[in-house]
Amino acid sequence: MVKFKENTMKSITQILTKPNPLIANSLLQNLFSRSHPKHSSSSTSIRSISSSSSAYNYTQLESVPKESVDCVVIGAGVVGIAVARELSLKHGREVLVVESGPTFGTGTSSRNSEVIHAGIYYPFNSLKALFCVRGRKLLYRYCKEHEIPHEQMGKLIVATRSSEIPKLDALLNRGIENGVDGLRLMEGYEAMKLEPELHCVKALLSPASGIIDTHSLMLSLVGEAESHGTTFSYNASVIGGHREGNKIQLHISESSALKSWGASSPLHPELILNPKLVVNSAGLSAPSLARRFCGLDSGVIPTPYYARGCYFTLSNVKTPLFHHLIYPMPEDGGLGVHVTLDLNGQVKFGPDVEWIDCIDDISSFLNLFDYSVCKDRSKRFYPEIRKYYPNLKDGSLEPGYSGIRPKVSGPKQVPADFLVQGEDIHGITGLVNLFGIESPGLTASMAIAEYVAAKLITN
Numbered sequence: 179m180v181k182f183k184e185n186t187m188k189s190i191t192q193i194l195t196k197p198n199p200l201i202a203n204s205l206l207q208n209l210f211s212r213s214h215p216k217h218s219s220s221s222t223s224i225r226s227i228s229s230s231s232s233a234y235n236y237t238q239l240e241s242v243p244k245e246s247v248d249c250v251v252i253g254a255g256v257v258g259i260a261v262a263r264e265l266s267l268k269h270g271r272e273v274l275v276v277e278s279g280p281t282f283g284t285g286t287s288s289r290n291s292e293v294i295h296a297g298i299y300y301p302f303n304s305l306k307a308l309f310c311v312r313g314r315k316l317l318y319r320y321c322k323e324h325e326i327p328h329e330q331m332g333k334l335i336v337a338t339r340s341s342e343i344p345k346l347d348a349l350l351n352r353g354i355e356n357g358v359d360g361l362r363l364m365e366g367y368e369a370m371k372l373e374p375e376l377h378c379v380k381a382l383l384s385p386a387s388g389i390i391d392t393h394s395l396m397l398s399l400v401g402e403a404e405s406h407g408t409t410f411s412y413n414a415s416v417i418g419g420h421r422e423g424n425k426i427q428l429h430i431s432e433s434s435a436l437k438s439w440g441a442s443s444p445l446h447p448e449l450i451l452n453p454k455l456v457v458n459s460a461g462l463s464a465p466s467l468a469r470r471f472c473g474l475d476s477g478v479i480p481t482p483y484y485a486r487g488c489y490f491t492l493s494n495v496k497t498p499l500f501h502h503l504i505y506p507m508p509e510d511g512g513l514g515v516h517v518t519l520d521l522n523g524q525v526k527f528g529p530d531v532e533w534i535d536c537i538d539d540i541s542s543f544l545n546l547f548d549y550s551v552c553k554d555r556s557k558r559f560y561p562e563i564r565k566y567y568p569n570l571k572d573g574s575l576e577p578g579y580s581g582i583r584p585k586v587s588g589p590k591q592v593p594a595d596f597l598v599q600g601e602d603i604h605g606i607t608g609l610v611n612l613f614g615i616e617s618p619g620l621t622a623s624m625a626i627a628e629y630v631a632a633k634l635i636t637n
């Protein structure tokens with residue numbers, strides 16, 4: 179994974195230099211067309227400012243150009259894109275997607291397992307369960323209708339010792355409760371007949387699980403959104419906001435200005451957007467961004483936690499090793515080091531769980547998280563994988579890529595549900611904050627979009 183095709187590369191500068199139904203103000207064209215002489219260095223290192231620091235003075239906002247827009251979606255990950263498509267295509271709204279990166283999908287949406295989950299793991303009636311089951315159906319239908327590469331190959335969750343069998347039974351019951359069709363417990367020998375390289379004592383077959391080419395999905399959703407009134411503005415960051423009456427106004431800056439910003443000087447927005455509707459789908463940054471919305475009750479914003487997951491690939495394997503996704507029992511913080519396959523049959527193992535520290539707000543908006551995969555971590559992978567794939571050869575694992583889970587519950591805590599906070603929670607009209615959209619967020623993306631649009635559009 180981690181492939182960014184810069185196909186729809188448009189910065190807010192480019193958007194503002196051509197006539198645009200959303201933002202056609204010549205003042206703003208001048209603003210974003212001009213160079214930024216005071217931001218001339220190009221340092222992108224992580225700055226040591228506290229995440230709660232108010233980096234600019236709100237009394238200085240009067241001189242900042244303002245523009246009214248219909249809807250703003252913050253973040254062009256798979257969830258933000260799906261929301262933008264839903265609002266523009268299904269509800270006829272004009273949407274501006276503000277994305278700090280140079281194109282769509284450069285965050286967690288390109289750093290995951292690309293698995294279409296069935297909906298087995300999540301507590302009954304949780305948003306994760308509801309959105310996963312609904313989202314999966316919407317996703318398969320969308321893939322078929324739009325020829326998005328995908329494969330419903332099914333998955334085996336495996337018990338590798340008899341002490342794990344009760345957990346497998348519990349997963350079966352939970353899956354049935356959540357409305358997952360086709361689940362079937364198998365004896366070890368049956369599963370091993372399906373998968374000759376597998377070792378297990380019992381398995382749960384989930385025929386509804388599959389894989390998807392996430393980039394093609396996002397590309398297709400972006401195309402549909404764009405042709406129905408959505409504008410994507412790349413290299414533009416939301417750096418904060420403030421409450422005006424019962425609405426939120428957003429403070430925008432070009433990402434290049436953030437990159438070269440030294441924490442010693444004040445950080446000023448270059449534009450203030452006055453939207454009717456706002457969806458904060460900034461992924462890993464969503465909680466820290468919400469804390470920068472002056473006038474939003476910070477008591478409702480969850481503490482973010484970050485859990486990195488690394489993947490290792492298998493070198494020198496010619497024939498497809500497995501034909502199903504293979505998952506061990508879930509662990510604290512993740513689903514266990516599992517086998518995923520890409521659409522070419524290549525095997526990858528992961529992700530593990532490593533709780534990492536937060537970084538400062540601006541660095542997180544610029545996605546300066548540490549995604550490096552240390553070769554040494556493979557030492558932990560070998561014994562985990564050999565529980566279900568005993569023939570794994572020494573030295574065969576190569577570092578792949580990593581992703582970071584945007585969590586709102588920490589180590590050893592009960593896993594939190596997705597948080598979708600609207601006016602009923604925070605009291606601000608037209609604002610939805612999406613927090614903790616970790617797995618199964620990709621699977622759930624179209625269902626989240628439906629739900630968010632319904633929450634925002636009441637008549």
Ligand SMILES: Cc1cc2nc3c(=O)[nH]c(=O)nc-3n(C[C@H](O)[C@H](O)[C@H](O)COP(=O)(O)OP(=O)(O)OC[C@H]3O[C@@H](n4cnc5c(N)ncnc54)[C@H](O)[C@@H]3O)c2cc1C
Nearest residue numbers: 253255256257278285286287290291293416461619620621
């Ligand atoms: C290791 C791992 C494995 C996973 N595996 C699966 C799986 O197999 N199946 C599944 O269904 N789900 C999986 N997930 C979950 C799934 O990847 C996420 O839920 C989903 O990608 C979240 O999408 P998003 O749009 O909310 O966030 P993101 O993709 O992170 O998008 C957020 C966007 O906001 C932008 N942004 C941030 N701050 C700002 C700002 N201030 N201004 C403007 N833009 C900003 C970022 O640049 C980014 O592009 C996995 C996650 C991880 C970490």
